[in-house]
Amino acid sequence: MELGDAELRMIVTALTELMRRDATVDWRYRESVRAALPVKIKRLMHKHHCPPDKRQRAVDLVIERAELWTDEMLAA
Numbered sequence: 001m002e003l004g005d006a007e008l009r010m011i012v013t014a015l016t017e018l019m020r021r022d023a024t025v026d027w028r029y030r031e032s033v034r035a036a037l038p039v040k041i042k043r044l045m046h047k048h049h050c051p052p053d054k055r056q057r058a059v060d061l062v063i064e065r066a067e068l069w070t071d072e073m074l075a076a
Helices: 005-022 031-047 052-075
Strands: none
Touching: 005 031, 005 052, 031 052
């Protein structure tokens, strides 16, 4: 199943909101927050019918990007 552009846009918007809300500056060091983020991301992917075999890669990519985003925020 391929996701269309509109669906991908909705997923990206929802992920951005999720990360801005939940990825505080110290999220990488707080185990409870770090453990909750992948679960929330997977739920969001499931909600938007992302294929199950693509979800883990999506979670890994979102966490990687969030780490970069946090580093940039701290450097600014």
